Amino acid sequence: MAEPRxxxxxxxxxxxxxxxxxxxxxxGPLLIVLVYSFLTPGNMGGVVWQFSTDGWFRVFFRRDIxxxxxxxxxxxxxxxxxxxxxxxxxxTVICAxxxxxxxxxxxxxxxxTRTVWLFLITIPFWTNLLIRTFAIQELIxxxxxxxxxxxxxxxxxxxxxxxxxxxxxxxxxxxxFLPLMVLPLYAAMDKLDFRLVEAGYDLYASRLQVLRHVILxxxxxxxxxxxxxxxxxxxxxxxxxxxxxxxxxxxxGNLIDLQFGQGRNWPxxxxxxxxxxxxxxxxxxxxxxxxNREEGGRHG
Amino acid sequence: xxxxxxxxxIEIARLGKVFGTGAAAFRALSDxxxxxxxxxxxxxxxxxxxxxxxxxxxIAGFEQPSDGSLRINGQEVAGKGPNARPxxxxxxxxxxxxxxxxxxxxxxxxxMLGRAKSEIDATVDEMLALVQMAHLADRKPAEISGGQQxxxxxxxxxxxxxxxxxxxxxxxxxxxxxRKGMQSELKRLQGETGITFVFVTxxxxxxxxxxxxxAVMSDGRILQTGTPHEIYHAPRERxxxxxxxxxxxxxxxxxxxxxxxxxxxxxxxxxxLARLPAGLRPGAGARVTVVIRPEQAQLVAPGQGVLxxxxxxxxxxxxxxxxxxxxxxxxPFVLRRQNSGALPEPAPGSTxxxxxxxxxxxxxxx
Ligand SMILES: Nc1ncnc2c1ncn2[C@@H]1O[C@H](COP(=O)(O)OP(=O)(O)OP(=O)(O)O)[C@@H](O)[C@H]1O
Ligand SMILES: [Mg+2]
Numbered sequence: 001m002a003e004p005r006x007x008x009x010x011x012x013x014x015x016x017x018x019x020x021x022x023x024x025x026x027x028g029p030l031l032i033v034l035v036y037s038f039l040t041p042g043n044m045g046g047v048v049w050q051f052s053t054d055g056w057f058r059v060f061f062r063r064d065i066x067x068x069x070x071x072x073x074x075x076x077x078x079x080x081x082x083x084x085x086x087x088x089x090x091x092t093v094i095c096a097x098x099x100x101x102x103x104x105x106x107x108x109x110x111x112x113t114r115t116v117w118l119f120l121i122t123i124p125f126w127t128n129l130l131i132r133t134f135a136i137q138e139l140i141x142x143x144x145x146x147x148x149x150x151x152x153x154x155x156x157x158x159x160x161x162x163x164x165x166x167x168x169x170x171x172x173x174x175x176x177f178l179p180l181m182v183l184p185l186y187a188a189m190d191k192l193d194f195r196l197v198e199a200g201y202d203l204y205a206s207r208l209q210v211l212r213h214v215i216l217x218x219x220x221x222x223x224x225x226x227x228x229x230x231x232x233x234x235x236x237x238x239x240x241x242x243x244x245x246x247x248x249x250x251x252x253g254n255l256i257d258l259q260f261g262q263g264r265n266w267p268x269x270x271x272x273x274x275x276x277x278x279x280x281x282x283x284x285x286x287x288x289x290x291x292n293r294e295e296g297g298r299h300g
Numbered sequence: 301x302x303x304x305x306x307x308x309x310i311e312i313a314r315l316g317k318v319f320g321t322g323a324a325a326f327r328a329l330s331d332x333x334x335x336x337x338x339x340x341x342x343x344x345x346x347x348x349x350x351x352x353x354x355x356x357x358x359i360a361g362f363e364q365p366s367d368g369s370l371r372i373n374g375q376e377v378a379g380k381g382p383n384a385r386p387x388x389x390x391x392x393x394x395x396x397x398x399x400x401x402x403x404x405x406x407x408x409x410x411x412m413l414g415r416a417k418s419e420i421d422a423t424v425d426e427m428l429a430l431v432q433m434a435h436l437a438d439r440k441p442a443e444i445s446g447g448q449q450x451x452x453x454x455x456x457x458x459x460x461x462x463x464x465x466x467x468x469x470x471x472x473x474x475x476x477x478x479r480k481g482m483q484s485e486l487k488r489l490q491g492e493t494g495i496t497f498v499f500v501t502x503x504x505x506x507x508x509x510x511x512x513x514x515a516v517m518s519d520g521r522i523l524q525t526g527t528p529h530e531i532y533h534a535p536r537e538r539x540x541x542x543x544x545x546x547x548x549x550x551x552x553x554x555x556x557x558x559x560x561x562x563x564x565x566x567x568x569x570x571x572x573l574a575r576l577p578a579g580l581r582p583g584a585g586a587r588v589t590v591v592i593r594p595e596q597a598q599l600v601a602p603g604q605g606v607l608x609x610x611x612x613x614x615x616x617x618x619x620x621x622x623x624x625x626x627x628x629x630x631x632p633f634v635l636r637r638q639n640s641g642a643l644p645e646p647a648p649g650s651t652x653x654x655x656x657x658x659x660x661x662x663x664x665x666x
Contacts, residue, residue, distance in 0.1 A: 198362055199395040201382040203409035204460065213408070217399045 030277075037270035045264045055267030059275055077255070077272075084252040085279065087166060088234035091173040092181075095230045096223060098174070099181035103222070106182075107189035118186065121179050129176065133243045136172050137163060140244075164246030172240040177233060181226035188222025224291065232280055252276050306337040308374075309464060309496040310359065315368030317354055317520075328354045329520045332368065336498065336513075338463075341490055343499045345507040346517030347543065352500045353392075355517075356466050359498065360389050373463055383412075388457035390467045394449045396441035402452050403428065403437040409460035427455040430489065447478045454489065464496045471506065483510055504544045508532060516540045532593075536577040538664045541591040548592040548633050552661075554582045562663060564590065567629045570606035574661035588663050594636035596660035599623065599646060605653035609633060611646045621645070625652070 037055050039047040059077060064070035106117040124132060139145045140162040147159035162168055196218070200210040216223075238253035245251065250258070252272065259269030317329035328351045336342045344352045357363045358370065361382035370377055377385055388409065396405050406427050410420045428434040431451040436444055441452065450470060457465055470486075471479045487510060490497050501507050507514050508528040515525045516539075524531060524540045535541035538549065552564040555571060562582065564574045574590050582588050602608070609625040618639070623646060625633045635654070646652055 193395070195391055195393065195395040196397060198382070199389070199391060199397070200408075200412075201362075202360060202387075202389045203456070204383045204412040205408075206383060206412075209412055213412075214397060 033270045033273050037267050037274055039267050041265045041267050043264070045260070045266060047266050052267065055265070055269075055271040058265075058268050059271045080250050080252060080255050081275075081279070083166065083249070084235050084276075085283075087169055087173065087251065088231050088237075090170055091177060091234045092227050092230045094170070094174040095178050095181035096227065099178055099185050099226060102178075103182050103185035103189055106186050107192070118183075121182055124176075124179065129239055130243070132176070133172055133240055136168075136175060137243055140168055140171065163244065164249060166245070166249055168244040169237075169241045169249060169251070172244045173234050173237055176240060177230040180229040180233075184225035184229065185219060185222040188219040188225075192218055224287075227287070228284065231283065235280060235283075236276060252279075306339055308335045309338040309340070309372065310334070310336040310498070311369075311371040311374075312359075313369045315358065315365045315370060317351075317358055317363060318366040327520060329358070329365075332522055334515060334522060334525065336496060338496055339494050341487070341497045341499065341510060341512045343501060343507045343511035343514045344517060345501060345504060345514050345543070347502060350517045351520040352502070352517060353468055354520075356389070356468050356498065356500055359464070360387055360466055361385050386463040388460060388462040388465055390453050390457045390465065390470045392468045392470065392472065394441075394453040396449055396452055396456070398441055401438050401440060402433060402444065405441065405452055406455045406459050408456065413460060423459050427459045430458070430492070431455045431485075447474055447482070450474065450482060451485075454486075458489070458493060458495070461493075462495060464498060465490075467497060467499045469500050469502070472501075472503075479506075486510065508544070516543060518543075533659075534575060534577065534662055535591060535664055536580075538589060538591075538666050541662070541664050546594050546634060546636070548594065548597075548631075550590050550592060550627075550631060550633075551587055552590050554584055554586045554588055556584050557582055562588075564588070564661065564663075566606055567627060567631070568606065568608055572606055572656060572661055573658070574663050575659065576663050577665065580663060580665055582663070589666060590661045590663050592633075592656065592660050592662075594622065594634045595638075596657040597633070597635045597654045598657075599635065599637065600653040600655050602651045602653050605655040607633075607654040607656070609652055609654055611648050611650050611652060613648050614645050625654075 036047055038051055038053065040050040040052045040054070042048050058074065060074055061071050062074040064072070102121070106114055106121070109117055137144070141147070142159040142161065142163065144163075146162070147156075150156045151159065162171075192215070196214055197210055200214040205213060235251075236253050237251055238257060241249065241251040241254055242257075245254075252275075256269050256272045256276070259265045259272060263269070312332050312334040315329060315332040316327065319326045319328055332355065344355060346352055354363065358365050359372075361377065361380060361384070365378060372385060372387065382389075397408065400408065403424050407420045407424045410423055415423075424437075425434070428437055431454055433448060433451055433455065436448060441449055444452070450473075453470070467486075471482050474482060483506065486497070486499075499507075499510065508531075511528055513525060513527055514531050515522045516531060517523065518539055524536045526534070531540065532544055535544065541547045541549075550567070552566055552574070555563040555565050557563070557576065559581075560576055562574050562576055563571055566572055576582075597607075598605075608628045610628075612624040612626060615622045615624070616639075620636050620638045623635045623637065625635060627633050633654075
């Protein structure tokens with residue numbers, strides 16, 4: 001009788017290290033951030049231990065400096081929210097569109113060369129993110145490689161402004177996060193039974209129909225995993241928008257950084273961080289629910 | 301025999317298939333010549349690795365032949381993909397789409413052909429009834445048994461009404477009882493639909509019971525094509541005789557030969573008539589191999605019959621008993637006798653005589 005109880009206790013003991021790390025590393029900081037978001041900013045940064053909802057208020061609204069009772073939407077912040085979401089969505093789509101043929105190419109190589117291709121995919125991870133991002137800057141800046149080549153070839157007469165734009169951020173993020181889409185897609189394709197593809201052809205499907213009715217539904221788990229892996233770090237991206245977007249094309253990560261640095265408004269920064277978290281969780285829930293509904297609809 | 305009078309469905313001429321190139325090249329099919337008639341139940345039979353699947357895949361369009369020609373219903377199909385041939389395949393592992401229901405699987409081919417929804421639904425219902433799966437139409441393939449998956453695979457391949465159905469060892473994953481049931485079900489379906497079946501198996505009994513005609517393959521070649529009766533009773537080569545059924549081989553000397561038959565001298569000196577395969581004309585005095593099926597010899601008293609032998613042992617099989625003998629001269633010989641009535645079991649070590657049925661001897665090439 002005593003034994004199950006005993007083993008139960010052991011289970012908890014065995015879990016203890018993992019739980020401790022979870023509490024200390026994840027929940028602890030999160031709790032601190034949550035508490036800070038309800039405090040008053042200190043003059044030199046930091047916080048004063050006095051309850052205030054001003055940080056949260058400023059996330060969405062602004063007060064006129066001269067007539068404080070004039071409240072309006074904080075359009076600068078809302079623009080940044082929207083830009084973060086929109087750029088991350090585009091990044092996810094670009095990664096999916098580029099990642100699918102890449103993963104397909106690897107999955108259809110002979111088994112002994114696949115590891116080589118996978119290895120090549122992971123090579124960018126060997127170099128620091130900052131350096132890779134500066135390399136992209138070098139490629140697309142006004143006197144950079146691409147513009148120089150185009151000028152030299154006579155395609156254009158003035159350099160195209162690519163750097164410090166949403167376009168530049170998009171290129172950078174798609175480049176950085178592409179492997180995170182390719183790897184789960186490859187894993188899904190690796191499990192794909194290619195005889196099903198043959199069965200599709202045998203039953204009069206064209207190449208496109210086989211792709212749509214057989215391959216895509218079967219590698220969907222890879223797309224789901226890849227989309228989540230790309231979208232979440234995209235929306236919180238910091239280095240890429242900082243280097244390629246310049247000071248004005250900010251994303252959420254940069255805005256948060258600004259509040260903890262020059263802005264000296266830690267509660268606002270903390271509130272923005274929590275907002276980012278809420279956006280991510282909401283996006284995830286929405287995504288998974290749509291998927292479930294689709295699934296339910298198909299057999300219903 | 302009836303079906304060979306029908307017009308040809310599949311005509312294969314001097315077809316070959318080589319996998320790989322250079323030093324790694326491997327010839328999987330050589331010089332295949334084959335005509336399959338419309339509505340025929342045609343079986344490819346042969347040991348593992350002889351090229352049965354490869355030939356089926358060439359017919360389906362998954363592989364392109366390296367040389368030779370392949371016509372389906374009079375049209376050259378070389379270069380056409382599987383989706384442009386009026387041929388459907390029942391895959392060995394069924395290859396049902398796991399993300400679709402049973403009904404969606406069956407309707408897939410018609411959907412890809414762009415048929416109207418009402419037509420698809422009607423055909424799916426018809427197919428579900430044909431394979432007795434109507435009650436499981438909404439299940440996923442993972443939620444039905446192996447035998448049921450087999451039937452769905454069959455229905456899926458039949459639904460677009462192909463001219464030819466290719467079946468690659470469709471019954472090999474089923475247990476014996478289910479297998480027997482599916483064998484007769486396949487025959488029934490073929491009769492009801494009139495579709496030409498090309499069936500692959502390495503089970504000789506399955507081939508004999510189900511086929512209109514059989515092609516026996518070995519090492520990428522077709523050794524012999526014929527009705528089950530011809531393949532069993534008139535094998536042309538030692539390999540064919542050995543592969544189909546239990547067989548006794550005997551070395552004999554030709555006494556005299558005409559076009560289709562020869563008088564041969566058995567090891568004991570007795571004379572017996574032996575049939576000759578087409579194309580083989582041994583001269584008098586030549587030593588040839590003859591095939592004797594176990595059920596075509598009978599035990600008689602010692603000193604009688606055409607052969608003399610010593611009994612080694614008897615093995616009881618229920619309906620019949622296999623008597624293992626050694627002929628005078630040392631050749632092993634197995635004899636099968638039906639257990640009707642109470643025949644005395646021959647005692648091991650006793651000497652016996654053997655008589656052979658008329659037409660029991662068939663000369664084979666080596
Ligand atoms: N894609 C391929 N590349 C190279 N060799 C192949 C390929 N496919 C088959 N072969 C070879 O061709 C030969 C015939 O193979 P096949 O699959 O047709 O045999 P099978 O008669 O169907 O055998 P089994 O009864 O075991 O299924 C084998 O030796 C096989 O190794
Ligand atoms: Mg095979």
